[in-house]
Amino acid sequence: MNKLYEQGEQIVLGLFADAEKNFKQENFMTPFEYILNHGYDNLSDQDIKAVAEYYGYPQPCRLNDPDYFFCHAPFGKVYREILDTRSVIFVTGSMELHGASSNLFQDGHQCLAIAYAMRQKTGIMLAFPTGAGSHPSHHCYMPGTTIIPEKTHINTIFWNMIGLYNMGFRNIINLQNHGQEYVNQHAIHKFGKTTGCPAIIMETEWYTWQMKGFDPRYKSCKFKSNFVHADEAELSYQMATGPEDCYDNSYKVKTNPAGGLRYAPTTKAGAMTPGISVWHQFYPQGIEWKKTPAGVVGDPTNASAEKAIRPLCVYSMQLHFYILESMKVVKDDKQFLTDDFCLGPINEVKDYALMPPYESMLLHNKIPSDCKWKSIYRHPSIMAMMGVD
Numbered sequence: 001m002n003k004l005y006e007q008g009e010q011i012v013l014g015l016f017a018d019a020e021k022n023f024k025q026e027n028f029m030t031p032f033e034y035i036l037n038h039g040y041d042n043l044s045d046q047d048i049k050a051v052a053e054y055y056g057y058p059q060p061c062r063l064n065d066p067d068y069f070f071c072h073a074p075f076g077k078v079y080r081e082i083l084d085t086r087s088v089i090f091v092t093g094s095m096e097l098h099g100a101s102s103n104l105f106q107d108g109h110q111c112l113a114i115a116y117a118m119r120q121k122t123g124i125m126l127a128f129p130t131g132a133g134s135h136p137s138h139h140c141y142m143p144g145t146t147i148i149p150e151k152t153h154i155n156t157i158f159w160n161m162i163g164l165y166n167m168g169f170r171n172i173i174n175l176q177n178h179g180q181e182y183v184n185q186h187a188i189h190k191f192g193k194t195t196g197c198p199a200i201i202m203e204t205e206w207y208t209w210q211m212k213g214f215d216p217r218y219k220s221c222k223f224k225s226n227f228v229h230a231d232e233a234e235l236s237y238q239m240a241t242g243p244e245d246c247y248d249n250s251y252k253v254k255t256n257p258a259g260g261l262r263y264a265p266t267t268k269a270g271a272m273t274p275g276i277s278v279w280h281q282f283y284p285q286g287i288e289w290k291k292t293p294a295g296v297v298g299d300p301t302n303a304s305a306e307k308a309i310r311p312l313c314v315y316s317m318q319l320h321f322y323i324l325e326s327m328k329v330v331k332d333d334k335q336f337l338t339d340d341f342c343l344g345p346i347n348e349v350k351d352y353a354l355m356p357p358y359e360s361m362l363l364h365n366k367i368p369s370d371c372k373w374k375s376i377y378r379h380p381s382i383m384a385m386m387g388v389d
Helices: 003-022 031-041 045-055 079-085 106-122 150-167 181-195 232-241 305-330 346-353 358-364 380-385
Strands: 087-092 125-127 171-176 200-205
Touching (some): 003 045, 031 305, 045 106, 079 125, 087 150, 087 305, 106 171, 106 232, 106 305, 171 181, 181 200, 200 305
Parallel strands (some): 087 125
16 A cells, blocks of 8 residues: 555545535535535545545456456355345446447446446455447447347346345445446336345446536536547546556547437436436437447547546445445345335245355255245246246
8 A cells, every 4th residue: 555545545434424424514415415526526636546546546357356256256255255245246238339449348347447446445246247238229230339139138137136136145236337227227126026025226327427527517527528428538437447458549530429400409428418308218319320430429539547537536436435335234134124125025025135044055065944045036926937038
C-alpha cells in the first residue's frame, strides 16, 4: 500500500460514515444520493485519483483467476466462503462491435473491472459472466455483434440465478453495461413470481445514474459530447477500467450519429439526456449498420482515462456501500428469513432459503437426517419449468 491508496481508503470509508449519519440532515433521500452528490461536488481531482488507486483501476483481466471466480477453484476452498458471504456479482456480458479501436466484449470487461474491485474490498464472490447478450432492433445486421433472442437471454439469466440460489447465494447483483435492463429486469421478476423465495436481487448499470459525469453541462463533466456508444465517453471508460491491452487508440474513427427524425424524443444511451421516451422504448433508432457502419456512434478521438475516472469512482463507491449493507442483511437469518424479503409466505418457502449443508454433503457424503434445507430445484414451480422452453 502507498500513501495514495491510504488516502483513497480514508476518503471512501469516511464518505460512507458521513453518508449514513448526514444524508437526512442534508436533505438527501438515501445515502446513495449523498455519495453521488458529494462524489461529484466535494471531492477534488486529487481525491478522485486516490479513490481510483484504492479500487485498483485500471484492473487487469482476471477471467482465469480462481481467487476471483469461484467456478475455477476447488470447491472445497469455496463452499465455506459461499456460506459466509451469501453474496455474488453476476456480470451479463455482450458481444458487440465498438469500432476497430476496442474489443467486442468491452461491455463485459468494463463491468468485470468493477466486480474485481468489489471482490477485493468486500469479499463478495464472482460468478463467471455470460457471453453474448440481447440487443435492440437497431443493432441488427452489424458484423461483430451477436444477438441473443430476448426469450433465450431472459431464460439464461433466470436459470443462472436459480443455480446461484441453489448454491447458497441469497444476495445476487446482476451487473451489466449494455443497456440490457429491459430484459434483465424481466428475469429478476420471473425469479420472484416463480419461486417467491427470500432473496435480494438487483440489476445495475455503472452509467445510468451518473449524469453529472457524462453530461457536458455539469461542471464536473470532462467530456465534450454526450455519451452515446463507443464514443469519447465509452472509450474513455474502457481506458479507465482496463484491461489496458483491450483497446488500441490508433484505430479511432469519428462518426456523426443520425436517426430518421430531426428531433429524437428519446434519451441517449444510459438515459443520460432528457427525453419523453427511453431509447429502448422507441423504434426505429438510427440503424447502426446503415448510419454508423464503423460501429462507433460519436467521436472517440479525444478519449482519455482521466475523463471517465470520476463517474467510475463515484459509481464504485455507491456499489461498494450497497454490497456492505445488503451482505449484512442476508447473513442475518433473523432479519432475512422474514416476509420482508419474499413474495410467498415465509413458512412455505423458508426451507429453500436455508443454506446447503455442504460440510456434511461434501466431506461426509451424506445429508443430515435433521436437515431442513430444500434444493430450489424441488420447488413445484421450478420442477414444472424444468425441460420446458
